[in-house]
Amino acid sequence: xxxxxxxxxxHISKLLFKWAYFNLLLCGTWLGPPxxxxxxxxLSMIKKK
Amino acid sequence: MKKLVILGxxxxxxxxxNKMRKHLDRNEWNITIIDKDNIHDxxxxxxxxxxxxxxEREIRKTKREFLKPGIDFVISxxxxxxxxxxxxxxxxxxTFSYDIxxxxxxxxxxxxxxxxxxxxxxxxxxxxxxxxxxxxxxKALAGFEGGKLVVNIAEMxxxxxxxxxxxxxxxxxxxxxxxxxxxVEIEFVTPLTGAFTKPVATxxxxxxxxQKNIKITPNFALGSVDGERKVIxxxxxxxxxxxxxxxxxxxxxxxxxIDSGISDPMGYIPVDKHTLQPKDRPNVWVLGDGTNVPxxxxxxxxxxxxxxxxxxxxxxxxxxxxxxxxxxxxx
Ligand SMILES: Cc1cc2nc3c(=O)[nH]c(=O)nc-3n(C[C@H](O)[C@H](O)[C@H](O)COP(=O)(O)OP(=O)(O)OC[C@H]3O[C@@H](n4cnc5c(N)ncnc54)[C@H](O)[C@@H]3O)c2cc1C
Numbered sequence: 381x382x383x384x385x386x387x388x389x390x391h392i393s394k395l396l397f398k399w400a401y402f403n404l405l406l407c408g409t410w411l412g413p414p415x416x417x418x419x420x421x422x423l424s425m426i427k428k429k
Numbered sequence: 430m431k432k433l434v435i436l437g438x439x440x441x442x443x444x445x446x447n448k449m450r451k452h453l454d455r456n457e458w459n460i461t462i463i464d465k466d467n468i469h470d471x472x473x474x475x476x477x478x479x480x481x482x483x484x485e486r487e488i489r490k491t492k493r494e495f496l497k498p499g500i501d502f503v504i505s506x507x508x509x510x511x512x513x514x515x516x517x518x519x520x521x522x523x524t525f526s527y528d529i530x531x532x533x534x535x536x537x538x539x540x541x542x543x544x545x546x547x548x549x550x551x552x553x554x555x556x557x558x559x560x561x562x563x564x565x566x567x568k569a570l571a572g573f574e575g576g577k578l579v580v581n582i583a584e585m586x587x588x589x590x591x592x593x594x595x596x597x598x599x600x601x602x603x604x605x606x607x608x609x610x611x612x613v614e615i616e617f618v619t620p621l622t623g624a625f626t627k628p629v630a631t632x633x634x635x636x637x638x639x640q641k642n643i644k645i646t647p648n649f650a651l652g653s654v655d656g657e658r659k660v661i662x663x664x665x666x667x668x669x670x671x672x673x674x675x676x677x678x679x680x681x682x683x684x685x686x687i688d689s690g691i692s693d694p695m696g697y698i699p700v701d702k703h704t705l706q707p708k709d710r711p712n713v714w715v716l717g718d719g720t721n722v723p724x725x726x727x728x729x730x731x732x733x734x735x736x737x738x739x740x741x742x743x744x745x746x747x748x749x750x751x752x753x754x755x756x757x758x759x760x
Contacts, residue, residue, distance in 0.1 A: 386598070386637055398471050398487065405732055406440070406469075406495040408447035408739075 430459050434517060434527035436507060437683075438464035438492040440472075441533030441717030441731040448739045449531075450497045453746075460499065461525060463517065465506040467492050470560055472588070473728070476595055478563035479570055480603045489560065507534070510689040512710055529712050529742060532698065534683040536588055536718040536726060538562075542679045543583055549656030554674045557596065558588070569673065570603065575612030576672030581661060582619050583651040587680045588718050588726040590626060593617070594634055596675060601641045618646040618661065618669050680726070682719045697721040703754040704741065705734055711745070714738050724757030733758060 404411065433449055435442045446462045453460065474488030493502055505519035516526040538558040541547035546554065555566040580597045587593075597617045604610040617624070617638065624634040624645055638645055652664040660670050682696025691707070692698045698715045700707050702722045705714055716738055717731040724730050734755050741751040 385633075394473070395477070395482070398474060398483075401471055401473075401728070402490065402495070405728070406443045406447065407497075408444050408451065408735070410736065411732070413736075 431457060431528045432526060433458055433460045433529045433531070434525050435460070435462040435531045435533070436510070436517065437532065437534040437717070437719070438462045438496070438502065439469065439533060439535050439717070440728045441535075441735060442531070443469070443492065443495050444732065444735040445531050445533065445716070445738060446500045447495075447497050448735060449742065450499050452739070452743055455499050459501065461501040461503060462496065463503045463505065463507060463519060463522075463525070464492055465504070467502075467504055468560075469495060473592075475557050475560065475563050476592055476599065478560070479557055479566040479596075480599050481567065482599075485560075485564075507683070507685045508688070510685060510691060512691060512707070512713060515712070527712075529745075530714070531738065531742075532713070532715040532719060533717040533731070534686070534719045536680045536682050536696070538678040539681050540676070540678040542681070543651055543654060545654035545656060546583070546676060546678060549654050549674075552656055553659060553672065554654065554656065554676055556676050556678065558677060558680075566675065570600075573613075573673055575609055577614040577616065577670065578673050578675065579616045579618055579661065579669060579671035580675045580677075581649075581651060581669075582621070582677045583679050584620055586726055587677050590725055591630075593619070593677050594624060594638075597643050598637070598641060600675075601643060614644070615642070616644045616646060616669065616671075618649045620648065620650045622647050680718075686719070693721055702757065704751065705738060705755055714742060722755075722757060725759050727759050729759040730757065 435446050442462055446460055450460055469490045469492040471488040474483040477483035496502055503522050505522040507517060508520050509518040516524050518524045540550050555569050556562040557566050578600060580593055582593050597615055600615055604613045623631040624638055625631045646669060649663045649667060652662050654661050660668050662668050682692055686692035686698055687696045698707060698719055699721045700715050705716055707713055716734040718726040737753040737755045740753040744751045
């Protein structure tokens, strides 16, 4: 659950995302396929529930 | 000339206007985007304004600067959307007919929907889901020397469901930095059954709250706010007292959708969750916070929805089958 961790890296990434929002997202830039990506997700934990 | 009209020049509308301008021939298609103002806020930045981490200059821009050339920007409040007549009406700029309509008018907080909340707003009760609210909260936090800070979600759905917890964590950091954390009690009062909606995230976030000494009060459906006694009450009669309340009031879709009779009572437009189209409206698409789709109301979701719309709208224009399906994910 790296993305959920309370780390300085996560905090800085969140602050830096502003740049991506204004410069990439709003322009309509394609940032990857629209279907959910499984990489980095612990799907096994969800299945166990 | 054919007409593509887009409602709302926030996150979803701006993305769609720019995407469609890339595809559509300027000699064949006119693109018009309508919004009530020319201010584009980076809303995730609202979280950081009360703590002095983000400034107005950093998160507040104009809408026009993000729209590509060849997109007409109309600044006027929408007052009616008529799917039968295929036209939308604005308060000051007349009526616009369309061949294709894309709607992304988002949602907004309504403190006045909770008994006592609207009246108490600004008197030990603050929020951060609008820019002016963030500015007031920043001043109030700077003057807060100790006591009980309650962060409360009135009801779901809200935009960015994790933002209230992020606020509580930032408050913990902020009071530590000011050297008064031991004088401040932080309580997170939520209508959810735990810290968050999903079990995996809830487990991680609950333990983070424990480490930060943030108390979680779950299953609390806000009924009223008593500004005199400084108490919030749930429908089942549970009371939580506060010295400062940071409230996330009920979120509603745009009032014009309710007035036009095309939304549910909360202003959210019913659409097919995979195609994002209202029933029997083949030339209308809705994205972002303004739909009734059971997914997070987040810019990240709107971004992936925009990719689906881009593909399907182009297929519709070219008379082809529409294959793209939204799965509602944010990441
Ligand atoms: C505190 C906070 C933190 C957030 N953090 C994140 C995050 O970390 N990650 C994330 O993905 N998302 C986050 N979000 C959510 C994100 O900002 C929204 O989901 C996103 O902006 C939705 O896009 P939208 O186009 O649906 O609505 P908006 O971007 O809100 O745009 C709607 C537009 O419609 C216009 N409009 C509405 N009614 C009318 C009318 N009657 N006439 C004319 N114009 C009208 C408005 O003026 C506005 O410009 C956060 C939101 C908040 C408040």
